[in-house]
Amino acid sequence: MLLKEYRICMPMTVAEYRIGQLYMIAKHSHEQSEKGEGVEVIKNETCEHPVHGQGQFTEKRVHLSSRLPTWIQKLIPKIFYITEKAWNYYPFTITEYTCSFMPKFTIYIETKYADDNGCSKNLCGLSDSDLRERTVEELDIAFDNLAEKHYKEAEDPTKFVSKKTGRGPLQRGWRDFVDPIMCSYKAVKVKFEVWGLQTKVEEFTHRSIREILLLGHRQAFTWLDEWFDMTIQDIRDYEQRMHAETNEKVLR
Numbered sequence: 001m002l003l004k005e006y007r008i009c010m011p012m013t014v015a016e017y018r019i020g021q022l023y024m025i026a027k028h029s030h031e032q033s034e035k036g037e038g039v040e041v042i043k044n045e046t047c048e049h050p051v052h053g054q055g056q057f058t059e060k061r062v063h064l065s066s067r068l069p070t071w072i073q074k075l076i077p078k079i080f081y082i083t084e085k086a087w088n089y090y091p092f093t094i095t096e097y098t099c100s101f102m103p104k105f106t107i108y109i110e111t112k113y114a115d116d117n118g119c120s121k122n123l124c125g126l127s128d129s130d131l132r133e134r135t136v137e138e139l140d141i142a143f144d145n146l147a148e149k150h151y152k153e154a155e156d157p158t159k160f161v162s163k164k165t166g167r168g169p170l171q172r173g174w175r176d177f178v179d180p181i182m183c184s185y186k187a188v189k190v191k192f193e194v195w196g197l198q199t200k201v202e203e204f205t206h207r208s209i210r211e212i213l214l215l216g217h218r219q220a221f222t223w224l225d226e227w228f229d230m231t232i233q234d235i236r237d238y239e240q241r242m243h244a245e246t247n248e249k250v251l252r
Contacts (some may be wrong), residue, residue, distance in 0.1 A: 002202040003130060006186040006210065007118040008139045008217045011167050013180045014113045016228070017220070018090050022235045023227035024220040026242040029060075030249070038063055040081075041243040052089035060081045062082040062097075063250060104193040107205065111186045119174045124187040134187070137210065141218045142170035150215050160222040167224065186213070 001232035010017055029039040040061040061081040086095040090113070097107035112123045118138055126134060129164040142157040153159060157170045167178075175181065188209055230238070 001133070001189055001191040002206060003133045003187065003189050004135045004137055004206055005124065005126075006137050006139055006184075006188060006213055008141065008184045008186070008213055009118050009175045010184070010217060010221060011170065011174070011178045011180065012093055012140070012182060012221070012224070014182045016180075017113060017182055018233050019185075019227050019230050020220040020224065022239060023230065024216055024223060024233075026239045026246075027223065027226075028216060028219060030242045030246045033246045033249045038246065040247055040250045044192050044239065044243060047087060049087070049089055052092055055087055055089035058084075058086045058088070060086075102192075104191070105201070106189075106191045106211070108189045108191075110188055111184060113182060113184055114233060115180070115182050117181050118183040118185075120183075120185065121184050123185045126187060130187075139210070139214050139217070140175070141214065142174060143172060144214055146214055146218070147211060149199065150211070155218055155222045157218055157221055162224045162228075164225045164228045168221075183219070 010020075012020065025252060032038055035147065040063065042061060043057065043059040045057055047055050049055060054093070060083070062084055063081045077235065082097050082099050092113075093109075093111045095107075095109040099105050101228060110124050111248050113122055115119055122131065159169050161168045170178070188206070190202045190205045190209075192198050192205070194201070229233070
């Protein structure tokens with residue numbers, strides 16, 4: 001098992017990010033989906049937790065066979081998807097990824113959000129044994145390298161200026177002086193218990209997760225003017241519309 005805690009700061013409040021995150025996920029999934037590949041939404045419904053209260057449960061199938069490296073494609077069937085189950089009790093979420101034909105492969109993510117700049121030492125409440133295994137990675141949405149295939153000038157935080165809020169462009173060291181600021185703390189456990197492949201698969205999975213987190217958070221910020229005035233009901237309506245359109249793209 002390989003455990004990393006990603007800390008991703010954003011120039012907004014935790015309350016604002018709740019809307020921005022949901023908007024980004026729905027729009028990004030729609031953009032990345034095409035015939036036979038992408039994100040298929042199975043469930044999107046309310047749920048209840050004895051400690052965290054009412055939340056939102058989603059179940060998705062992520063179809064991505066052709067997007068994997070050749071060495072992984074050789075190990076999997078052509079009809080391949082990963083199941084994502086997420087319980088959103090904002091500002092606390094749980095996400096699990098599993099694959100039915102690879103029961104020894106799992107990704108488990110616990111996320112907490114705080115109005116700080118990533119300075120909390122153990123916001124996710126990891127056990128002593130997990131803390132000994134944990135590696136902390138701080139992601140900078142403005143200045144960390146993004147894969148060239150994902151780069152768009154309109155989604156560059158060093159060039160974007162919000163017309164509605166005046167936020168941006170982000171400058172070096174922005175996490176030390178920008179206000180407001182919040183941080184996503186993501187404790188990510190990747191497990192692939194297959195001798196000879198464990199380290200390679202776990203490290204590849206974390207590299208992929210890091211790239212997805214960096215891209216998604218850049219988009220959530222640079223799409224700020226698209227979602228800033230939305231209410232939680234507005235975003236639920238938007239999600240429903242995007243999910244229907246995305247499923248049509250993936251399944252047609």
